[in-house]
Amino acid sequence: MALWLWSAAYAPDYYGKLHECLVSPVGKLFMLGWTFAFFFHLGSGIRHLFWDMGKGFSLPVMHKTGWLVVVFSVAMTIAAWMAAYSMAGQNL
Amino acid sequence: MTSSSDFRSKMGRVKGLGAAGHGVGHWWWQRVTAVALVPLSLWFVCSLTKGLMSPDVVKVAIWMSSPINATLFLLLLVSAFFHAKLGLQVVIEDYVHTPRMKYFLLLCNIFFCAGVCLLCTLAVLKLHFLDVISSAI
Numbered sequence: 001m002a003l004w005l006w007s008a009a010y011a012p013d014y015y016g017k018l019h020e021c022l023v024s025p026v027g028k029l030f031m032l033g034w035t036f037a038f039f040f041h042l043g044s045g046i047r048h049l050f051w052d053m054g055k056g057f058s059l060p061v062m063h064k065t066g067w068l069v070v071v072f073s074v075a076m077t078i079a080a081w082m083a084a085y086s087m088a089g090q091n092l
Numbered sequence: 093m094t095s096s097s098d099f100r101s102k103m104g105r106v107k108g109l110g111a112a113g114h115g116v117g118h119w120w121w122q123r124v125t126a127v128a129l130v131p132l133s134l135w136f137v138c139s140l141t142k143g144l145m146s147p148d149v150v151k152v153a154i155w156m157s158s159p160i161n162a163t164l165f166l167l168l169l170v171s172a173f174f175h176a177k178l179g180l181q182v183v184i185e186d187y188v189h190t191p192r193m194k195y196f197l198l199l200c201n202i203f204f205c206a207g208v209c210l211l212c213t214l215a216v217l218k219l220h221f222l223d224v225i226s227s228a229i
Contacts, residue, residue, distance in 0.1 A: 019147040035137075042133065045126050052123060084141035 032081070039076040043069035118178055125175035132168040156219035165216050173209035177201060 021027050047065050050056045056065055144155055156162055180201045188194040 019145075022145070023147075038133070038137065042130065046130065049123065049126060080137060080141055084145070087142050 032077070035080055036073055036077045039080075040069065040073040042076075043072045118181070122175065122178045125171045125178070128167070128171045129175055132164065132171060135164060136168055153219050156216060159220075162216060162220040166213060169209055169212050169216065173205045173212075177205035180205075 022031065047056070047069055050065070056062065139155070139161075144152065146152065156165070181198060184194060184197045184201060188197055
């Protein structure tokens with residue numbers, strides 16, 4: 001993200017090349033992986049915050065919320081990419 | 093002498109907390125930044141999908157020239173880098189055992205997170221205040 005911001009602000013010529021890298025097949029794979037990692041981190045983090053509040057420590061609940069986070073991550077990754085393609089398809 | 097809000101013994105208060113010598117502040121700020129990041133990062137991802145990832149630099153500059161976008165983005169940067177720094181700090185403290193390497197990595201962590209955060213902040217401010225179009229010509 002730092003590269004993206006920096007090149008947008010200070011090196012507009014470089015920005016085009018960077019964008020090409022990002023939408024290349026390798027770049028897309030990387031972005032897909034990052035999207036999943038992001039949503040997984042988000043889901044796990046919220047699960048952590050519930051634990052901080054003292055909730056959800058029983059083992060059955062632990063198992064359920066664990067899988068909920070995985071399902072959430074997969075679903076949100078798919079949703080985000082579908083939204084991106086539908087809203088700004090020409091850029092991807 | 094003993095305050096009702098402090099559960100530590102006198103020796104505990106003198107020696108500091110646990111292995112790292114500190115803890116509660118770190119724990120608190122990790123949670124504060126986490127809570128702040130839930131809406132902020134979701135907003136960022138939504139903005140990306142809505143077209144912030146455009147090949148056109150000018151579009152990005154126009155998006156960033158809105159004060160709301162710029163403010164939210166700066167808040168996102170500060171929260172995210174502080175959150176990352178705190179998280180990595182725990183990893184280094186827990187898993188690096190040789191003292192020299194540990195302190196070296198801890199310093200690297202702080203400097204890297206602060207440095208890159210400042211770099212991104214400069215870029216955001218530049219996009220917000222100056223015309224990218226004019227500098228591209």
